[in-house]
Amino acid sequence: MKTMSITILFWLLSMLLLSDKSQTSKTEVKCNSTAKNYSLIPANISKNVTILDLSYNQITLNITDTRVLQTYFLLSELYLVENKVTNLFNNSFSNLSNLEILNICRNSIHTIQQSAFTGLHKLKKLYLCQNKIVQLNPKTFLPLKNLILLNLHGNLISYFDVPQLFHLEFIILYGNPWNCSCSLLNLQNWLKTSNVTLENESITMCSYPDILKCYNIKTVPYKAECYSKFPSSITEDLHIPFQSISNSTFNNSLNNLTRNSGRSATLI
Ligand SMILES: *[C@@H]1O[C@H](CO)[C@@H](O)[C@H](O)[C@H]1NC(C)=O
Ligand SMILES: *[C@@H]1O[C@H](CO)[C@@H](O)[C@H](O)[C@H]1NC(C)=O
Ligand SMILES: *[C@@H]1O[C@H](CO)[C@@H](O)[C@H](O)[C@H]1NC(C)=O
Ligand SMILES: *[C@@H]1O[C@H](CO)[C@@H](O)[C@H](O)[C@H]1NC(C)=O
Ligand SMILES: *[C@@H]1O[C@H](CO)[C@@H](O)[C@H](O)[C@H]1NC(C)=O
Ligand SMILES: *[C@@H]1O[C@H](CO)[C@@H](O)[C@H](O)[C@H]1NC(C)=O
Ligand SMILES: *[C@@H]1O[C@H](CO)[C@@H](O)[C@H](O)[C@H]1NC(C)=O
Ligand SMILES: *[C@@H]1O[C@H](CO)[C@@H](O)[C@H](O)[C@H]1NC(C)=O
Ligand SMILES: *[C@@H]1O[C@H](CO)[C@@H](O)[C@H](O)[C@H]1NC(C)=O
Ligand SMILES: *[C@@H]1O[C@H](CO)[C@@H](O)[C@H](O)[C@H]1NC(C)=O
Ligand SMILES: *[C@@H]1O[C@H](CO)[C@@H](O)[C@H](O)[C@H]1NC(C)=O
Ligand SMILES: *[C@@H]1O[C@H](CO)[C@@H](O)[C@H](O)[C@H]1NC(C)=O
Numbered sequence: 312m313k314t315m316s317i318t319i320l321f322w323l324l325s326m327l328l329l330s331d332k333s334q335t336s337k338t339e340v341k342c343n344s345t346a347k348n349y350s351l352i353p354a355n356i357s358k359n360v361t362i363l364d365l366s367y368n369q370i371t372l373n374i375t376d377t378r379v380l381q382t383y384f385l386l387s388e389l390y391l392v393e394n395k396v397t398n399l400f401n402n403s404f405s406n407l408s409n410l411e412i413l414n415i416c417r418n419s420i421h422t423i424q425q426s427a428f429t430g431l432h433k434l435k436k437l438y439l440c441q442n443k444i445v446q447l448n449p450k451t452f453l454p455l456k457n458l459i460l461l462n463l464h465g466n467l468i469s470y471f472d473v474p475q476l477f478h479l480e481f482i483i484l485y486g487n488p489w490n491c492s493c494s495l496l497n498l499q500n501w502l503k504t505s506n507v508t509l510e511n512e513s514i515t516m517c518s519y520p521d522i523l524k525c526y527n528i529k530t531v532p533y534k535a536e537c538y539s540k541f542p543s544s545i546t547e548d549l550h551i552p553f554q555s556i557s558n559s560t561f562n563n564s565l566n567n568l569t570r571n572s573g574r575s576a577t578l579i
Pocket of ligand 1: 343344345362363364390
C-alpha cells in the first residue's frame with residue numbers, strides 16, 4: 312500500500328516535471344506584418360505562430376478575419392493597433408484560448424458585442440485605447456477571468472459600471488468624458504476599495520458637471536444624496552441628475568463622504 316502510494320507520488324512528480332519542461336520549451340514563433348496595407352488577416356501564416364503583429368494595416372476584423380484567427384489558436388499575443396476595426400462581434404476570438412495580450416488600440420471601435428471576448432480565459436492584458444467606445448456592458452468582461460490590465464484611455468465613455476474582474480490590478484481610464492453625477496459613485500467605491508490601481512489618476516478627470524471638472528474620478532466628492540441612494544439599486548436609482556452644489560453643502564458632503572465610505576465599502 313505504502314510503496315504503491317510512493318510510486319504514484321513519483322509518477323505525479325515526473326508528470327509535473329514533464330509538463331513543466333514542455334511549458335518552458337514552448338517556442339516563440341513571431342510574425343511581424345505591420346504596415347503591409349493588408350485588408351484581411353493573412354491566412355497563410357504558420358499555424359504555430361504565437362506572437363502576431365498586424366498593426367498599421369486596414370483590417371476590419373470581420374467574419375472572414377474571425378474564421379482565419381480561429382486557426383491561429385496558439386497565439387499568446389495579438390496586436391492590431393491602427394487598423395479599421397469598428398465592431399467587435401460575438402466570439403471574434405473564441406478559439407484563442409492561449410491569448411494573453413490583445414491590443415486593438417487606435418481603431419474606430421464603437422460597438423463591442425456582449426460575447427466579444429468569449430474564450431479568452433487566459434487573457435491578462437486588454438488594450439482598447441483610443442477608440443470610439445461610448446458604452447460598455449460590464450458582462451462583456453466576464454469571460455476574462457485572468458485579466459490584470461484593462462486600458463480604455465481615449466474613448467467616449469461617460470459612465471462605467473463596476474467590471475466583475477477580480478484579478479484586475481491596473482485600469483487606465485483617462486481621456487474619457489466622465490460624467491461625475493451620482494451614477495459614477497459605484498465606480499469610485501470600487502476604485503477605492505478594490506486593489507486596482509487607477510493609472511494616471513491625476514489626469515482621469517470629470518468632464519461633467521462643470522463644477523467638478525477639476526476633480527479626478529477617484530477623489531471627486533459626491534453629494535450626500537448620492538450616498539442615500541446607494542446601494543438601493545445600482546443602475547436605475549443612481550441616475551439622478553447632479554444638481555449644482557453650493558459652497559457649504561460642498562464641504563458638508565465632503566465630510567459625509569469620509570463618514571459614509573466605510574459603510575459603503577462593506578456593501579460592495
Ligand atoms: C513589429 O515591428 C515593428 C516595426 O519594426 C515594431 O515596432 C514592433 O514592436 C514589432 N512587433 C513585435 C510584436 O515585436
Ligand atoms: C492599400 O490598399 C488599398 C485597397 O485595399 C488600395 O486602394 C491602396 O492603394 C493601398 N495603398 C498602398 C499604399 O498600397
Ligand atoms: C471582410 O473585409 C474584407 C476587406 O474589407 C472584404 O474583402 C471581405 O469581403 C469582408 N468579408 C465579409 C464576410 O464581409
Ligand atoms: C502570405 O500571402 C501574402 C499575399 O497575400 C504574401 O505577401 C506573403 O508573403 C505571404 N506570407 C507567407 C508567410 O507566405
Ligand atoms: C512552425 O511551422 C512551420 C510550418 O508551418 C515549420 O516550418 C516550423 O518549423 C514550425 N516551427 C516551430 C517552432 O515549431
Ligand atoms: C480551434 O482550436 C483547436 C485547438 O484548441 C484546434 O484543434 C481547432 O482546429 C481550431 N479551430 C479552427 C477552426 O482552426
Ligand atoms: C451576442 O451575444 C449575446 C450574449 O451571448 C446575445 O445576447 C446577443 O444577441 C449576441 N449578439 C448578436 C448580434 O448575435
Ligand atoms: C487586496 O489585497 C490584499 C493582499 O494582497 C488581500 O488581502 C485583500 O483581500 C485584497 N482585497 C480585495 C478587495 O481584493
Ligand atoms: C501615465 O502613467 C504612466 C506611468 O504610470 C506614465 O509613464 C505616462 O506618461 C502617463 N501618461 C500620461 C499621459 O500622463
Ligand atoms: C451629512 O450627514 C448628516 C447626517 O449624518 C446629515 O444630517 C447632513 O444633512 C448631511 N450633509 C449633507 C450636505 O447632506
Ligand atoms: C450626466 O448624468 C446625469 C445623470 O445620469 C444626466 O442627467 C446628465 O444628462 C448627464 N450629463 C451628460 C453631459 O452626459
Ligand atoms: C467657497 O467660497 C469662497 C468664497 O466665496 C471661495 O473662495 C471658494 O473658492 C469656494 N470654494 C468652493 C469649493 O467652491
